[in-house]
Structure formats: structure tokens, C-alpha cells
Amino acid sequence: MxxxxxxxxxxxxxxxxxxxxxxxxxxxxxxxxxxxxxxxxxxxxxxxxxxxxxxxxxxxxxxxxxxxxxxxxxxxxxxxxxxxxxxxxxxxxxxYPSSKTIKTIQNKAVQKLFYQDHNIPTAPFSRYAYVHEIDTALAHESLSFPFVWKSAQFGYDGKGVKVIKNYDDLKGLPEGECIVEEKVNFKNELAVIVARNPSGEIKTYPVVEMEFHPEANQVEYVICPARISDEVAKKARSVALKVSESFEHVGLLAVELFQTQDDEILVNEVAPRPHNSGHYSIEASYTSQFEQHLRAILDLPLGKTDSKAAGVMVNLVGAEGFEGEVTYKNIEEVLKMDGVTPHVYGKKTTRPFRKMGHITIVDASLDKARQVAQKVKSLIEVISK
Amino acid sequence: MxxxxxxxxxxxxxxxxxxxxxxxxxxxxxxxxxxxxxxxxxxxxxxxxxxxxxxxxxxxxxxxxxxxxxxxxxxxxxxxxxxxxxxxxxxxxxxYPSSKTIKTIQNKAVQKLFYQDHNIPTAPFSRYAYVHEIDTALAHESLSFPFVWKSAQFGYDGKGVKVIKNYDDLKGLPEGECIVEEKVNFKNELAVIVARNPSGEIKTYPVVEMEFHPEANQVEYVICPARISDEVAKKARSVALKVSESFEHVGLLAVELFQTQDDEILVNEVAPRPHNSGHYSIEASYTSQFEQHLRAILDLPLGKTDSKAAGVMVNLVGAEGFEGEVTYKNIEEVLKMDGVTPHVYGKKTTRPFRKMGHITIVDASLDKARQVAQKVKSLIEVISK
CATH class of the missing domain: 3.40.50.20 (Rossmann fold)
Incomplete structure (x- = not known):
């Protein structure tokens, strides 16, 4: 060994x-x-x-x-x-993760087909080789507004995804392979991180709940544990497990999920690595997602995924209207609060919505952590000097 | 700023x-x-x-x-x-810490006099410029066996400290300034880490309990919180606070204490920096001692010192009879246990009693953590290849 x-x-x-x-x-x-x-x-x-x-x-x-x-x-x-x-x-x-997994995940159309093939619940979709084929589908009424357009390739951090409500929204979409997905009327966006090692040992982290910034389409708060029923949490973890097993994945797999109005769980997309939705684990979990990724890819025994305390994570993204050498306004005010840990990524310059760091708030009470997170969010600003 | x-x-x-x-x-x-x-x-x-x-x-x-x-x-x-x-x-x-503090701490005789001057409880002692003066004191009956000899300079990790029970034990002691201390009949060895910043903000961590290896005189388990009464814990934290304030210390100060049979608290010695007795804090505390030291020396607000879970720390020291390129026997067995995190320091070679790493065990229950720690200790061995 x-x-x-x-x-x-x-x-x-x-x-x-x-x-x-x-x-x-x-x-x-x-x-x-x-x-x-x-x-x-x-x-x-x-x-x-x-x-x-x-x-x-x-x-x-x-x-x-x-x-x-x-x-x-x-x-x-x-x-x-x-x-x-x-x-x-x-x-x-x-x-690890293997080239096979990445190839499937890199192309969103292939990823969606993979879910279909493995009976993994996901929103209905159509695949198009060119954006102009969408116009044809609309003309033939095999597609109707609203829907979600996703570029098949290279969609990260809200890029390559757009909600399309009318013909105007279609203008200016980049050409190339894409999928069009039914807009899911969801109660919650959830995520489950799954760790699996080459020996087949597999563990899921608790379900987290995500709140997105309405404009930037970036996560604003990640809340662990998600404020959902045990039944829904169990279902979410079980779907996520199935995804990891279907991929025969090795390493971490972050599975982003929708909880529908009917409490169905649909897979949105996955990331085969440590993920923003798991940053809370550095402070809140018995085993951080980063340690877990290492354990998984090295075929070491997986660590305990339970939490020591409730955790809420706030992303530190560049404020609008600022570009240049970064400074973190009010970071000392934030350091005064109990259970608050900033992570500064060390990027030299800020620009609007750039991910510059995150802050984790841990507390025995989730309500308290969520309140403090709101205060953190209202105080801190990532601006230029 | x-x-x-x-x-x-x-x-x-x-x-x-x-x-x-x-x-x-x-x-x-x-x-x-x-x-x-x-x-x-x-x-x-x-x-x-x-x-x-x-x-x-x-x-x-x-x-x-x-x-x-x-x-x-x-x-x-x-x-x-x-x-x-x-x-x-x-x-x-x-x-930070300042040269003034280090000078006082570096010399154990000066350190003891500092405690006396500031009414900080400590074991009675005598100071000698040369070891042979101890013989004179014994002959004059101003000193009697048993007692603890401590070199005034450079005593670390059990070096420079010896319990003297008879004339034979005196043989081979290095010459030079030393102190001779009454052997405290203690119930427990405790430690409290105090953080203080230049603005004067000051916080103590919970009291930890230490168990020493009987031969190597190195800490074997550090247990947080110490299994002592609230009253004794309060007294210990208050003595430690007083020590840090007396030094006008900036940074971390690890205060090692004796709890006597009468539940008195005596200061044994201090270290002006992150300390072995605080390693548990990386996993168990809201703010690790290392983050806290940074906050303190940079005059940032101090973080919360409470624990998220109970913690027990096991030192990984080189096994007797092994010298050379290090390997950690059974480390994978240990990784299988819940809430167990090894820290491997990255020293290339082992030798008997050399500090090579530590393992922290965290659990909601202290009893459980202590049990797992014992299992960890019985399994792992730091040996050469």
C-alpha cells in the first residue's frame, strides 16, 4: 500500500x-x-x-x-x-476523478442524457446543435416560453445559463450546442456533497440550502443543514448517492438539486470536485470537504460527514462599480462577531461579481448563524482601493 | 489602519x-x-x-x-x-510577543521571580547560580529531598527538568544557573491559553487537562474541557488572565498550571506562543489557537474561544528503538474512526520521543472522544521504515 x-x-x-x-x-x-x-x-x-x-x-x-x-x-x-x-x-x-466522468459532465447535453439513461430524476430538456434551431422549435410549437437555455459547454458561475421569457431574450445568445430545459418551479435549491473512494466506500454530507443573488446568479448564502423535512433530506441524499454511484465516481461530487413544489427532487447539475456549497464544512463539519476529497482520491477511509455546529456561508464577491486592487471594507467589524471566519482567496484585483473569498458563520443554533450571516452580508463590501 | x-x-x-x-x-x-x-x-x-x-x-x-x-x-x-x-x-x-516578555520567560528563575512580584500563585522555589550550591543547601538542611531541579535556561519538552529524590539523582546535572522547586503534590496538570491584543482585549480558552507520559515527560493526552469542577475551572482561567495581564502580553500565552490536592491553582510555567496544549482547538474550537495568535498580534478583534465539540489530543512521538526515515504504522486504521484527524508535521526522520505530529479526536461526548483517543494511541506507532 x-x-x-x-x-x-x-x-x-x-x-x-x-x-x-x-x-x-x-x-x-x-x-x-x-x-x-x-x-x-x-x-x-x-x-x-x-x-x-x-x-x-x-x-x-x-x-x-x-x-x-x-x-x-x-x-x-x-x-x-x-x-x-x-x-x-x-x-x-x-x-481522480476520472477522465470518463469529466467528459460526461463537461458537456451539459451529455450530462442530461446520462441522468436519463440511469433513471436519475432531472428536469425535461431538449438538445440543439445550434441556437437557431430553438426558433424552429418555437415556430413548430414543440417548445414554448418560458424556458432555460444552457450552453452545452463551459458554463460556470452563472455564465452560459439564461432564463428565456420571449423572443428578445433569445437575441445575442452565443451559437453552438445547447440544451433547453423546462423552468422548474422549485421551493428550494439544495445541494448534497457525496464522497466516494476507489474501494467503493461512499458517504453523503447533510443537505444544504442555497440562496442565489437575483442578478448575478451566484450563490449568496449556503445554509447547513437545509431547513427542510427529514423526509425530503433523506430523498435528496439518496438521489445524490445514486448519481455518484452511477458515475462510479471517485472523489467529491457536488450534486445540485431542485426541491419542487411537490417535494420531488430533481438533479440540476453536478461538479466533480470540492464545491462552493461545501465551504461551510471547513468550520462546521467533522471532516472538511477538502480533507474528504483527499481521503477519497487516495483511497483512504472516508471521514465523518456530520456537522459539529450549524453553518452558513456567505460568498465574498466583487461589488458592482469597483474594479482594481482589492480591499475588504469592514472586515474588522465582521471579525468582532462570534463564530465568523473570513477566507480571503488572495486574488489581487476585484471586479463586479468576481469570487474573492467567503465567510463562514458557525453557531450551535442555525437561526443565530443565519442572523449573523445577514449582518455580515450587510456590512462587508469587496471594493477597490 | x-x-x-x-x-x-x-x-x-x-x-x-x-x-x-x-x-x-x-x-x-x-x-x-x-x-x-x-x-x-x-x-x-x-x-x-x-x-x-x-x-x-x-x-x-x-x-x-x-x-x-x-x-x-x-x-x-x-x-x-x-x-x-x-x-x-x-x-x-x-x-509580538515583545522582547521584554521573552526575556522574562526565557530564564526560569526570572520567570518565577516575576510571579512572586505580581502575586501570582506558584510553587515555592530557590535559585542557585551553580548546581553545586544545591549540595551546600542540602548539607545545611535548608533544602531536603524530594524536589524538582530545573535549568534556568533552555528547558523544553521535558529537557532541563528532573525530579531529584536522592544524592544519586544529582549526579550528571549540567552546571549553570538553576532553580529548585518544591515538588507539588497535584491532582491535575491543567493549562489555559490566553489571547491578548495590543488594544487590551483579552480572552481565555477553556481549561484543558494534561496527562504526561511517565518516562518521556511529554504530554500524552490533552483533554478539553478538563474534567474539573466549574469552580476550579473559573479559578484557573482567572489566574491565567492575571498572568497575561501582568506581562502586558500580546499574542497567545499558554499558562501551565497545577491543581493541588486542596484545589489551589499554581502557575507552573508559560509559553508565549501557540502551544501543544492548544492543538485540539484546530478541530474543536470556534477559533483555532493559530488564528487567534494572528488576530492578537495584528490587533484584530479576538475570536470566540468556546468549543464546538469536546476534543482530545494525542501527541505522535517517535517510538523507542526506532531511528531513521519515518513511517506512521496503522494511520489508515486510525483514519477509519469517526472524528479523528491526524496532523503530520513533515519531519523526515524519527527518533525516540521526537514530536512528529499529533492526532485530534472530536466528538459531542467527551467520554466518547477519550475512549477513541485511547484506541488511537494503542494502534498508531511512529517508527522507521
Whole structure:
């Protein structure tokens, strides 16, 4: 068996952004040797790894040559050269999550078809090779307003997703493969993080509830545990488990879900890595999602996923109207509050809606944590100097 | 006010051992720019800082030149060149804890006199410039067996401390200034960590209880909260507060205490920094001791010191009879247990009783955590390959 806790093992991480940085923090605790590849010379993750290499995550040779030097390869982002991962897998490098999972997830149409094939509940959808085919469908009345348009490729953080209410909304959509989804009339947006290791051990975290910023389409609060019935929570965890098992996924899988008005659970989409909806776990859970991802990809026993306290997470995103060298207004006021921990990602410049950090609020009482979170949110501002 | 959460501030840390490494982990969360000085090219802390410099912590020029480049200077160890700190303070570098505190603490005789001067309860003692003066005192019957001998300088991790029961035990003691202390007949060894910032805000952590390894004189379990009455806990926290206030200390102060058979609280000794007795706080407390030390020295508001769950810490020390490249036997068995987090410090080689890491066990029930800790302790072994 591999002795991860000594000096002859190397973990490679594609991407040294905020997720990579928080994952690296956990590797320090386990003293695991890490190499990071990131296109930016200012990548926040560069200071917590053993080796840092600057280079493109989407270039075959760069990813392949980087991967050849490590024992296990993982990533913090899905926008990576999957062909290089496939080649590395064939040549014996352990890649988790696997290239197969990423390929399915990277394309939203393929992802949706995967759910259908595995009897995983998801909103009805149609697939189009070109945006102009939507016009044809509307003309033939096989589609009607409103619906949700999603680009099949490269949709992150609210980009590549748009609610379409009329013909005007269709203007200016980028060409290319897309899906059109029924707009789900949901009570709640929920998420469940599932961890699975190569031995097949599998665990789910408690269900979290998400509140989105109405304009930016970014998560504003993540609340753990979700304020839903035990029955709905059980159903959500069971759907999420099924998704992870269907993928034969190794590592973390963040499963975003809709709770419909009828308390049905539908899978929205998944992310095969530590996820914004799990940041609360650093402070609130017995095992943080980052430690859990490491345990999973290294085939170590999975840690306890229960919470020590209730947690609410607030994203720190760049305020509108500010661009340039970042400063965190009122951060000291926020530090005065009990159970409040800011995480500053270390990006040098802010711009509107850019994810610059997050703040976790933990308390024995969820109501109290939620109240404090609101206060935090009303005080703190990510602006330029 | 200084904007710590942006890129123009530099924190210097003297020492990149396990404490420096854990402190650096917290600086990553706050994105604080850090420079580390350590004599070892293999210092565990070198991978979590922005700048690493190899050099002696006891050489005036090395420490002075390092300190001139930072805004705030702190340390993980007291064996440092205090004259350099004094000079830096005079020249406007902020040094916390201050050189004044370190000077008092570095010499155990001076430390004991400080307690006497400030009416802080401590065991009766005598001070000797040379070990042979102890013989004279015994001959004159102003001293009698048993007693505790402590070297005035450089006593760490059980070195420089010895229980003297007869003339034989006196043989081979190193020459030099020492103190001789009455052997306290204690019920418990306790510790309280106090945090204080330059604005005078002050907070104590809950009282922890320590169990020592009978031979190595190193802590085996640290238990939080200590299984003592509320009354004794209150007294212990109040004595610890008084110590920190008397020093006008800035940063963390770990106050080691004896609870006597009569439930009196006596100060044993202090450490002006994050401390082994506070490692449990990473997992169990709302604010870890390392985050708290940063908050204190940067004059930020102090965090909540309460616990989210009960915590028990087990030190991982090198097993007897093993020396060489380290391996952690049964660490995977330990990872299977709920609420168990290993911290591997990243020292390449083990030797008997060397501190190689620690394991924290957290649980809603202290009894459960203590039981699991015993199981952890019986399984894990730090050996060579």
C-alpha cells in the first residue's frame, strides 16, 4: 500500500485557484507532496504547494508532461485537457476523478442524457446543435416560453445559463450546442456533497440550502443543514448517492438539486470536485470537504460527514462599480462577531461579481448563524482601493 | 489602519517548525504575506509561506536583517536572539510577543521571580547560580529531598527538568544557573491559553487537562474541557488572565498550571506562543489557537474561544528503538474512526520521543472522544521504515 504520509509520493493538482489553495491547506496537514499547474503567475495556490508550474490547463502537452511527474492527479476545475488525462490514465497515472466522468459532465447535453439513461430524476430538456434551431422549435410549437437555455459547454458561475421569457431574450445568445430545459418551479435549491473512494466506500454530507443573488446568479448564502423535512433530506441524499454511484465516481461530487413544489427532487447539475456549497464544512463539519476529497482520491477511509455546529456561508464577491486592487471594507467589524471566519482567496484585483473569498458563520443554533450571516452580508463590501 | 488583507503587509515568523507550519496555514486563509526564517533546509513551514530564508535564529545579524524586511515579527520558539528583537523594536518593527516578555520567560528563575512580584500563585522555589550550591543547601538542611531541579535556561519538552529524590539523582546535572522547586503534590496538570491584543482585549480558552507520559515527560493526552469542577475551572482561567495581564502580553500565552490536592491553582510555567496544549482547538474550537495568535498580534478583534465539540489530543512521538526515515504504522486504521484527524508535521526522520505530529479526536461526548483517543494511541506507532 502507498505510504502517503511520507516523502516519496507526489500529488498533482490542475489549478491553483481558491479551491486548489484550500485543498493544498489540507495536504499540509497530511504532509503530502504536491505539484500545482496553473496558467496564472498569481495563482493563490502557489504558496501552499511544494512545486508550482505555470502553464495552460487546456494544452495537451502541458497537462500530459505535468501529469507524468506525479503519482495521483486531481483538479480543481473541469476546463482541462481531457485527452491528456485519458493518455495519462492509459500510461498508469492515477487520475481522480476520472477522465470518463469529466467528459460526461463537461458537456451539459451529455450530462442530461446520462441522468436519463440511469433513471436519475432531472428536469425535461431538449438538445440543439445550434441556437437557431430553438426558433424552429418555437415556430413548430414543440417548445414554448418560458424556458432555460444552457450552453452545452463551459458554463460556470452563472455564465452560459439564461432564463428565456420571449423572443428578445433569445437575441445575442452565443451559437453552438445547447440544451433547453423546462423552468422548474422549485421551493428550494439544495445541494448534497457525496464522497466516494476507489474501494467503493461512499458517504453523503447533510443537505444544504442555497440562496442565489437575483442578478448575478451566484450563490449568496449556503445554509447547513437545509431547513427542510427529514423526509425530503433523506430523498435528496439518496438521489445524490445514486448519481455518484452511477458515475462510479471517485472523489467529491457536488450534486445540485431542485426541491419542487411537490417535494420531488430533481438533479440540476453536478461538479466533480470540492464545491462552493461545501465551504461551510471547513468550520462546521467533522471532516472538511477538502480533507474528504483527499481521503477519497487516495483511497483512504472516508471521514465523518456530520456537522459539529450549524453553518452558513456567505460568498465574498466583487461589488458592482469597483474594479482594481482589492480591499475588504469592514472586515474588522465582521471579525468582532462570534463564530465568523473570513477566507480571503488572495486574488489581487476585484471586479463586479468576481469570487474573492467567503465567510463562514458557525453557531450551535442555525437561526443565530443565519442572523449573523445577514449582518455580515450587510456590512462587508469587496471594493477597490 | 493597516490593511492586512491585501498585498502590502509582511509578517515575519522566526521558526518554521510544526508551530510555524500550523500558523502559516492560518495565514493562507487570511491571505497574509509571510516570510519565514529557520535554520533547517527541511523546515516543515517552508512550503506554506511566501518567502523562506535559511538561517540561525540565535545569530544577531541574521535575525536583525530578517526582521528589517517585515512589518510585524513573531516567533514559534523562544530560543531566539532577543537582542536583535530589542533593536528591531527600537527601530519601529512591531515585535509580538515583545522582547521584554521573552526575556522574562526565557530564564526560569526570572520567570518565577516575576510571579512572586505580581502575586501570582506558584510553587515555592530557590535559585542557585551553580548546581553545586544545591549540595551546600542540602548539607545545611535548608533544602531536603524530594524536589524538582530545573535549568534556568533552555528547558523544553521535558529537557532541563528532573525530579531529584536522592544524592544519586544529582549526579550528571549540567552546571549553570538553576532553580529548585518544591515538588507539588497535584491532582491535575491543567493549562489555559490566553489571547491578548495590543488594544487590551483579552480572552481565555477553556481549561484543558494534561496527562504526561511517565518516562518521556511529554504530554500524552490533552483533554478539553478538563474534567474539573466549574469552580476550579473559573479559578484557573482567572489566574491565567492575571498572568497575561501582568506581562502586558500580546499574542497567545499558554499558562501551565497545577491543581493541588486542596484545589489551589499554581502557575507552573508559560509559553508565549501557540502551544501543544492548544492543538485540539484546530478541530474543536470556534477559533483555532493559530488564528487567534494572528488576530492578537495584528490587533484584530479576538475570536470566540468556546468549543464546538469536546476534543482530545494525542501527541505522535517517535517510538523507542526506532531511528531513521519515518513511517506512521496503522494511520489508515486510525483514519477509519469517526472524528479523528491526524496532523503530520513533515519531519523526515524519527527518533525516540521526537514530536512528529499529533492526532485530534472530536466528538459531542467527551467520554466518547477519550475512549477513541485511547484506541488511537494503542494502534498508531511512529517508527522507521
Amino acid at each position: 502507498t505510504d502517503y504520509f511520507s516523502s516519496h509520493f507526489k500529488l498533482g493538482i490542475l489549478g491553483g485557484g481558491q479551491l486548489g489553495k484550500m485543498l493544498l491547506t489540507e495536504t499540509r496537514k497530511f504532509d503530502i507532496y504536491t505539484s500545482v499547474l496553473d496558467p496564472s503567475p498569481n495563482a493563490p495556490g502557489q504558496f501552499a504547494c511544494n512545486d508550482f508550474a505555470q502553464g495552460s490547463l487546456q494544452d495537451f502537452d502541458t497537462v500530459y508532461n505535468f501529469g507524468k511527474k506525479v503519482d495521483v492527479l486531481t483538479f480543481e476545475i473541469e476546463l482541462i485537457n481531457v485527452e491528456a488525462l485519458e493518455r495519462l490514465e492509459k500510461e498508469g497515472v492515477i487520475v | 493597516t490593511d492586512y488583507f491585501s498585498s502590502h503587509f509582511k509578517l515575519g515568523i522566526l521558526g518554521g517548525g510544526q508551530l510555524g507550519k500550523m500558523l502559516l496555514t492560518e495565514t493562507r486563509k487570511f491571505d497574509i504575506y509571510t516570510s519565514v526564517l529557520d535554520p533547517s533546509p527541511n523546515a516543515p513551514g517552508q512550503f506554506a509561506c511566501n518567502d523562506f530564508a535559511q538561517g540561525s535564529l540565535q545569530d544577531f545579524d541574521t535575525v536583525y536583517n530578517f526582521g528589517k524586511k517585515v512589518d510585524v515579527l513573531t516567533f514559534e520558539i523562544e530560543l531566539i536572539n532577543v537582542e536583535a528583537l530589542e533593536r528591531l523594536e527600537k527601530e519601529g518593527v512591531i515585535v
